Amino acid sequence: MEFSLLYGLMLLLFATGLLITPFLxxxxxxxxxxxxxxxxxxxLAAVLxxxxxxxxxxxxxxxxxxxxxxxxxxRVDTLSAYFLGIIGLVAAAASMYAIAYGKEYFKQRFxxxxxxxxxxxxxxxxxxxxxxxxxxxVVWEVMSVTSFLLVGQENSQASxxxxxxxxxxxxxxxxxxxxxxxxxxxxxGSMEFTALRVLGANxxxxxxxxxxxxxxxxxxxxxxxxxxxxPKAHPAAPTHVSALMSGVMLKTAIYGMARFYLxxxxxxxxxxxxxxxxxxxxSAVLGVLYAVVEHDIKSLLAxxxxxxxxxxxxxxxxxxxxxxxxxxxLAGLAWAAAFFHVFNHAVFKALLFFGxxxxxxxxxxxxxxxxxxxxxxxxxTSVFFLIGSAAIAALPPFNGFVSEWLLFQxxxxxxxxxxGIGGKLVGAILISLLGLTGALAAACFVKAYxxxxxAKSRSALTEKAVEVPGLMLVPMGFMALLCLVLGVTAPxxxxxxxxxxxxxxxxxxxxxxxxxxxxxxxTAAQASGGLSLPVLGLVxxxxxxxxxxxxLYKGAGKTHVGETWTxxxxxxxxxxxxxxGFSGPIRRAFGKILRPRTMTVINANTSPYSxxxxxxxxxxxxxxxxxxxxxxxxxxxxxxxxxKEIQTGSVQLYIGYIMAVTVAVLIWSTRW
Amino acid sequence: xxxxxxxxxxxxxxxxxxxxxxxxVHILLVQSAIVAAxxxxxxxxxxxxxxxAILTIVIKVGIIPYALLRVVKLLRHEREVNPILGPNASSLxxxxxxxxxxxxxxxxxPAVLGWETLAVSLSLVLIxxxxxxxxxxxxxxxxxxxxxxxxxxLIGLSTTHGLPLIIELGIFFDVLVAVSVLVILTYRLKKSxxxxxxxxxxxxxx
Numbered sequence: 001m002e003f004s005l006l007y008g009l010m011l012l013l014f015a016t017g018l019l020i021t022p023f024l025x026x027x028x029x030x031x032x033x034x035x036x037x038x039x040x041x042x043x044l045a046a047v048l049x050x051x052x053x054x055x056x057x058x059x060x061x062x063x064x065x066x067x068x069x070x071x072x073x074x075r076v077d078t079l080s081a082y083f084l085g086i087i088g089l090v091a092a093a094a095s096m097y098a099i100a101y102g103k104e105y106f107k108q109r110f111x112x113x114x115x116x117x118x119x120x121x122x123x124x125x126x127x128x129x130x131x132x133x134x135x136x137x138v139v140w141e142v143m144s145v146t147s148f149l150l151v152g153q154e155n156s157q158a159s160x161x162x163x164x165x166x167x168x169x170x171x172x173x174x175x176x177x178x179x180x181x182x183x184x185x186x187x188x189g190s191m192e193f194t195a196l197r198v199l200g201a202n203x204x205x206x207x208x209x210x211x212x213x214x215x216x217x218x219x220x221x222x223x224x225x226x227x228x229x230x231p232k233a234h235p236a237a238p239t240h241v242s243a244l245m246s247g248v249m250l251k252t253a254i255y256g257m258a259r260f261y262l263x264x265x266x267x268x269x270x271x272x273x274x275x276x277x278x279x280x281x282x283s284a285v286l287g288v289l290y291a292v293v294e295h296d297i298k299s300l301l302a303x304x305x306x307x308x309x310x311x312x313x314x315x316x317x318x319x320x321x322x323x324x325x326x327x328x329x330l331a332g333l334a335w336a337a338a339f340f341h342v343f344n345h346a347v348f349k350a351l352l353f354f355g356x357x358x359x360x361x362x363x364x365x366x367x368x369x370x371x372x373x374x375x376x377x378x379x380x381t382s383v384f385f386l387i388g389s390a391a392i393a394a395l396p397p398f399n400g401f402v403s404e405w406l407l408f409q410x411x412x413x414x415x416x417x418x419x420g421i422g423g424k425l426v427g428a429i430l431i432s433l434l435g436l437t438g439a440l441a442a443a444c445f446v447k448a449y450x451x452x453x454x455a456k457s458r459s460a461l462t463e464k465a466v467e468v469p470g471l472m473l474v475p476m477g478f479m480a481l482l483c484l485v486l487g488v489t490a491p492x493x494x495x496x497x498x499x500x501x502x503x504x505x506x507x508x509x510x511x512x513x514x515x516x517x518x519x520x521x522x523t524a525a526q527a528s529g530g531l532s533l534p535v536l537g538l539v540x541x542x543x544x545x546x547x548x549x550x551x552l553y554k555g556a557g558k559t560h561v562g563e564t565w566t567x568x569x570x571x572x573x574x575x576x577x578x579x580x581g582f583s584g585p586i587r588r589a590f591g592k593i594l595r596p597r598t599m600t601v602i603n604a605n606t607s608p609y610s611x612x613x614x615x616x617x618x619x620x621x622x623x624x625x626x627x628x629x630x631x632x633x634x635x636x637x638x639x640x641x642x643x644k645e646i647q648t649g650s651v652q653l654y655i656g657y658i659m660a661v662t663v664a665v666l667i668w669s670t671r672w
Numbered sequence: 673x674x675x676x677x678x679x680x681x682x683x684x685x686x687x688x689x690x691x692x693x694x695x696x697v698h699i700l701l702v703q704s705a706i707v708a709a710x711x712x713x714x715x716x717x718x719x720x721x722x723x724x725a726i727l728t729i730v731i732k733v734g735i736i737p738y739a740l741l742r743v744v745k746l747l748r749h750e751r752e753v754n755p756i757l758g759p760n761a762s763s764l765x766x767x768x769x770x771x772x773x774x775x776x777x778x779x780x781x782p783a784v785l786g787w788e789t790l791a792v793s794l795s796l797v798l799i800x801x802x803x804x805x806x807x808x809x810x811x812x813x814x815x816x817x818x819x820x821x822x823x824x825x826l827i828g829l830s831t832t833h834g835l836p837l838i839i840e841l842g843i844f845f846d847v848l849v850a851v852s853v854l855v856i857l858t859y860r861l862k863k864s865x866x867x868x869x870x871x872x873x874x875x876x877x878x
Contacts, residue, residue, distance in 0.1 A: 649877030651813070651870045652756060652805045659801040663772075666794075670779045 003052055003059040007074060007129075010045035013038055014122040021114050028106050032099060035114035039095035039121055043088040046125050050085030053078060054499060060131065060194075075131035075194060078500045079262070083128040083255045086343050089482070090247050090350045091121045093475035097354050098240040100471035101361060105153070105238060113153055117241065120146040124244075127252045133181045133191040140177065140252075144170040144220075147249060150241045151233045159236035166233040169226070173219030177256070180212035184264055196264045206265060210272050213260045221253035221309045224283040225624040230306060231290070235298030235366065239357025242298060246305040247350035251342050254312055261320055262335070262504040270418075273320030277426075280317050281433050284310030286593070286623070288440040292447065292586050293594060293620050295368045295579040297356045300448055301349065304392065307437060308345040311407060312338045314434065318410050325417040330410060332510030336497040337406035343493070344399040344486060348391040351479035355385035358472055359452060362465035368451045368579040372458040378467045382453040384476040389445035391483040394438050397537040399486035402493075404438060443586060451579045458573045488537050580618055587618070595621045673713055677792040679706050680826075681770060684799045687819060688762040691752040693811045697740045700815050704732035707822050710789070714829055720837060727844050728825075736818065736851050743855055744811060750868050756806040765802060770795040789830040796823030810858040810868040814851065821847055 017038035024031035053059055058077035076084065098117065105113055123143035130136050148170070152163035184196045187205055215226070222230035234242050261268070287306030294300040315338025322331035358381045359374060360366055375382040391398035394405075411434060415427035457463050467473075486493060501510060564571050587596050601615040683703040690696040711725035744750075757765060773795035781787055800820030804813045825843070828835050835843075861868050 647877070649874040651873055652808070655801065656805040659798075659805055662801065663798070666776055670776055 003049070003056070003076070004061045006045060006049045006052055007061065007076075010042050010049060010125065011122075013042035013045060014118055014125075017042070017118045018115060018122075021118070022111060025111055028110055031111055031114060032102050032106075035118060036095045036099045036102065039098070039118055040092050042118075042125075043092035043095060043121060046084050046088030047092070049076065050081040050088060053081035053084075054496065058503075072135055073131045073192065074129050076129050077503060079255070079258060079503075080128050082339065082496070082500045083251060083342075084125060086251065086346045087121075087124050087128065087248050090346050091124070091244060093350060093354075093478055094240045094243050094247075095121075097243070097357070097472050097475040098238075100469045101238065101240055101357060104361065108153065108155065113150065113238065116146045116149050116153075120150060120241070120244065124248060124252055128255050131193045133185050133193070133196070136193075137174070137178055137181065141174060143249065143252065144174065147233075147237070147241070147245055151237045153238055153241075154236065156236075158232075162229070162232035162236040166229040169219055169229040173216045173226075176212045176216030176219070178216075180209045180216060180260070183209050183212070193259070193263075197266070206268065209260070210265060210268060213257065213265075214276065217253040217256040217260075218279070219253075220256075221250050221313070222283075222306050223279050223309060223313065224286050224306060225628050227283070227287070227306050228622075228625065228629060231294075231299050231302040234302035234305065235296060239298075239353055239360065242301075243350040243353035243357070246302060246353060247346040250305060250309055251346060254309075254316070254338070254342055257316060258335075258339075261316070262501075267323045268320065270321055270324045273317045273322075273324060276313055276317030276320060277430060278317075280310045280313035281430055282310070283307065284314065284437045285433055285440075288437050288444060289586070289590055289594060290620065290622070292440055292444045293583045293596075293618075295451075295583075296366045297359065297368050297371075297448065297452065298353070298366050300368075300444065301352055301356060304352075304441065304444065305345075305349060307441060308341065308349065308392075311404065311434070311437065312341045312345065314338075314430070315341060315407050315410065318407075318414055321414065321417050322410075327413075327417055328505050328509035330413050330417065332498070332501050332505060333406065333413075334410035335501055336494060337403055337410050339497050339500060340406060340490075340493060341400075341403035344391070344403045344483075347479055347482045347486065348388045348398075348400060351384060351388035351476060351483065352392065354472065354476045354479065355381055355388060358468040358476070359385075359465075361468055361472070363461045365459075365461050368448070370459040370461050371452040372462055372573070372576065373454070373456045374462060374465060375453040377462075377465050378453075380473050381468060381476065382449075384473070384480045385453065386449055387480040387483055389449045391487070393442035393445045395442075397487045397540055398483045399490075400483075402487055402490040404434075408434065440586070443583075447579060447582045451577070451582060455576050456571070456573055458576060458578075488534070587620075593623060595623075597621065673710075674788065676706055676710050676713065677788055680710075680792055680796060684796055684819065685763060685766055687803060687815065688766045688799065689759045691755070691759065693744045693747060693750060693752070693809060694741065696812060696815045697737050697744060700740075700818055701733055701737040703819065703822060704728060704737075707826060708733065710826065711829065714786070714789075723837065724840055727840070731844050731848055732818065732822070735848065739851065739855050740811060740814065743858055746859070747811070747862060747868055750809060750811070752807055752809050752812055755808065762802070762806060766799050769798045769802060773798060786830045789826060793823045793826035793830060796820070796826065799823075808869045808871050810854070810861055810870050813870065814854050814858070817854070818847070818851070 017035055021031055021035045024034060053076050058075065060073065060075040063072040063074070095117075102110065102114070119142065123139045123146060126139040127136065127143055130139060144167075148163050148167045151166055152160050181196075183205055185191050188195055188197050190196065219226045234246050237245060261272070284307050287303050287308075287310055291300050291303035291307060294303055315334045315336075319331045319334035319338065322328070322334055356366075358378065359371060362374070362378060363371060365371070387398065391400040394400040396402075408431065411427065411431050414430065415424040418424065418427055498510070566575065587594055597619045599617045599619070601617075603613040606612045680703060683699055683706065686699050687696060687703075690699060708725045708728040711721055711728060714721065755762070774791045777787055777791040777794060781790065797820050800816045800818075800823060803816030803819060807813055807816065858868055861870075865872050
C-alpha cells in the first residue's frame with residue numbers, strides 16, 4: 001500500500017464532497033447524509049494515513065501539479081501523523097453527530113454550512129501535513145476563514161459580532177505567524193519545512209521568531225490575554241463545529257508551536273520556556289475560574305478550553321526549559337504530557353460539546369439555569385456527559401487523569417532545571433497552581449453536570465425534552481469509550497509519543513521517558529511496590545464488583561417513592577440550587593480576580609408582606625478586557641477620529657495626495 | 673518628432689481648458705492618435721512597434737473614446753461647471769507643470785537621446801493627475817486617467833524603445849478593463865444619483 005494512495009484518497013473524498021454537495025441543493029436530506037458521510041470517510045482516511053506513518057515511518061510526497069513559489073509538497077512525519085490522527089478521529093465523530101444535528105439548520109443556508117464544514121476539516125488536515133511555508137499560510141487562512149463563516153452561521157447579532165471579533169483576532173495572529181515564517185525562510189534560504197532552520201542566525205532573529213510564533217499561534221490557541229475571541233466564537237458556532245474548533249482547531253496552534261520549538265528553532269534560552277510557563281499558568285487558572293462562574297453551557301466549555309490549552313502549554317513550557325538545561329528525558333516527558341493532553345482534550349472536549357449540543361437540541365436553551373432533571377429523560381446523554389466530566393476533571397481511570405499526572409511528574413522535576421531559590425519557588429508555585437486548576441475544574445464540571453442533569457426540571461423547556469437520536473448518541477458513546485481506553489492503555493500511548501518525539505532529540509537521548517516509572521506513585525526506588533495505573537483500574541473494577549456483591553447480598557432494600565421533605569411545602573423548581581448559587585463560594589473566594597458586581601432590583605410597588613418581586617443579577621468583570629482591550633479600543637477610536645480629518649471622502653483629494661507624493665518623490669530623486 | 677511632442681503638449685493644454693465632456697473626449701482621441709504616430713516614428717517601422725501602434729489606435733482611438741462618447745450622450749446636461757481650478761488657473765498650473773517636468777528631466781537625464789519625449793511624457797503624466805484632482809465630473813477624471821496612461825506609455829517607449837510585447841499587451845488589456853469598469857461605474861452613478869459629479873461620493877463616507 002502506497003502512502004500517496006491513502007493521502008490522495010483523503011483529498012479525493014473531500015474534493016468529491018465539495019464539488020457534488022452544491023448540486024444537491026433541493027434535496028436537503030440527501031445533501032446532509034452525503035456531505036457528512038463523505039466527511040466521515042475522509043476523516044477515517046486521514047486516520048489511516050496517520051497509522052500508516054506510525055507503522056512505516058515518515059512519508060513525503062509531492063503532488064503532481066506544481067506552481068513556482070507554491071510547491072505543494074506533503075510531509076507526514078510522526079508529529080504530523082499524531083495530529084492528523086487526532087483530527088481525523090474527532091472529525092469523524094463530529095461528522096456523524098452532524099448528520100443528526102444538521103437537521104436543525106435545514107432552513108438556514110444548509111448547503112453552504114455543509115460545504116464550509118467540509119472545507120474546514122480538509123484545511124485542518126492539510127495544516128498539519130503540508131511542507132511548505134506558503135502552502136501552510138494558505139491553508140491556515142482557509143481554516144480561519146471557513147471557521148469564521150461557520151461561527152456566523154446562525155446569523156444572529158451575537159454570533160455575527162463574535163465572528164468578526166474572531167476574524168480580526170485571527171488575522172492579527174496570522175500576521176505574526178507570517179512574520180515568523182518569513183524571517184525563518186529568509187535566514188535559511190528555503191520555503192520548505194524540512195530546510196527551515198535558524199541555528200546559524202543571530203540571537204535577535206531567533207528571539208523575534210520565537211516571540212512572533214508564540215503570539216501568532218497563541219492567538220489561535222486562545223492563551224490569556226489573547227483569548228477574548230474564544231469564549232464568544234466557540235459557543236456561537238453550530239455544535240459539531242464548536243466541538244471541532246475547541247477540540248481540534250486549537251490544537252493546530254499547538255502543532256505549529258511544536259514545529260517551531262522542537263524543529264525550526266532548536267534549543268533556545270531558558271526564558272523562552274519560562275515565558276510560556278507564565279502565560280500557561282495564567283491561562284489555566286483564569287480560564288477555569290471564568291468557566292466555573294459561567295452559566296451558558298457552551299461558554300463554560302469554551303472557557304474550559306482556555307484552561308486546557310494552559311495545561312498543554314505548561315507541558316510545552318516545561319519541555320523547553322528542560323531542553324535548554326540539558327535534561328532530554330525530562331524534556332521528552334513534559335512534551336509527551338503536553339501531547340497526551342492534546343489528544344485527551346480533543347476527545348473529552350468533543351464529547352462534552354456533543355453532550356451540550358444534545359441538551360441544547362432537546363431543550364433549545366444554552367442557559368444552565370433552565371436545565372435540570374435531564375437524567376430522567378436523557379439517560380444515555382447524561383452517562384456520556386458524566387464520563388466526559390470525570391475525564392476533564394482528571395479522575396481515574398479516564399484519560400484526563402493520566403496526562404495531568406504526567407504533567408505533575410514533569411513539573412515536580414522543574415525546580416531541578418531552574419536551580420536557585422527563585423527557581424525552586426517558581427516550580428513549587430506552578431505545581432500548586434496546577435493543583436488549584438484541577439480542583440476548580442472538578443468543581444466546574446460537578447456544577448455543569450449537577451445543574452444540567454440532576455434534581456428537578458427548572459423550566460418548561462426541559463419538561464418537553466426527549467433523548468436525542470442514535471446518530472448523536474453513537475459518536476458520544478465512541479468518544480466516551482475512547483476516554484476510558486486512552487486512560488487504561490496509557491503506557492501504549494507513551495510508546496506512541498516516544499515515536500513522535502524521538503526524531504527531535506539526539507539519538508537515544510529520550511529513550512528513558514516511555515518507561516512505566518512515571519505511572520508509579522512514589523519514587524523510582526519504590527517502583528516494585530508502587531501503584532500503577534492498571535492497578536488503579538483494577539481497584540476501581542474491584543470496587544464495582546464489591547458493590548454488586550453487596551447489592552445482591554443485601555437486596556434492593558425498601559424503596560419509598562415520594563417528594564423530598566420540605567417542611568410540608570411541595571418543592572418546586574425555584575427552591576433548587578442554581579448554577580449561580582453553586583459557584584457563589586468560588587466567586588467570593590476569588591473576588592479579587594473575578595470582581596463580581598451584583599445587582600438587585602426590588603419592585604417597590606408591591607407590598608413587602610405579600611412577597612416582592614426581586615431580580616438578582618451577577619456580572620463577572622473580565623480583568624483582561626478591562627486592562628488591555630478596553631484601553632486599546634479607546635485608543636483606536638481616538639486614532640480613527642484623527643484619521644477622519646484626513647479622510648474627507650473626496651476622490652479629488654485622495655488623488656491629490658498621490659500627486660503630491662509623486663511630485664515630491666520625483667523632485668527628491670533628482671537630489672536638489 | 674518635436675512637432676508631435678508640441679502637439680501632445682497642446683492637447684494637454686486644451687484638455688485643461690475643456691469644460692464640455694464631449695470635446696474633452698474628442699481631444700483625448702486626437703491625443704491618443706498622436707501617441708500612435710510617435711510610436712511609429714520612434715520605432716522606425718519595426719514590426720513590434722507597428723503592432724503597438726495598431727493596438728493604440730484600436731483601443732485608445734477606437735474602443736475607449738467610443739465607449740466614453742456613448743456614455744456622454746446619456747449625460748446630456750452634464751458639464752464641468754465649477755472645477756476646483758478654473759480654466760485660466762488650470763492653464764497656468766499646467767504651464768508650471770511642464771516647466772517642472774522639463775527641469776527635472778534636464779537635471780537627471782540631460783544627455784539621453786529623446787529626452788524631449790521623456791519630458792513631454794512626464795508632463796502628460798502630471799497633467800493627467802492634475803486633471804483628476806481638479807475636476808468633479810467622472811468622465812473628466814477618466815480622461816485624466818487615460819492622459820496619464822498615455823504619458824506613462826510614452827515614458828516606457830522613449831526609455832526602452834519598446835517593452836516586450838507581452839507586457840504591452842498586458843498594459844493595453846489593463847487600460848481596457850479599467851475603462852470599461854469606470855464607464856459602468858459612471859453609468860451607475862448617473863442612475864443612482866442623477867448626476868456624475870464625483871463630489872457627491874462624499875456621502876458614502878460614514
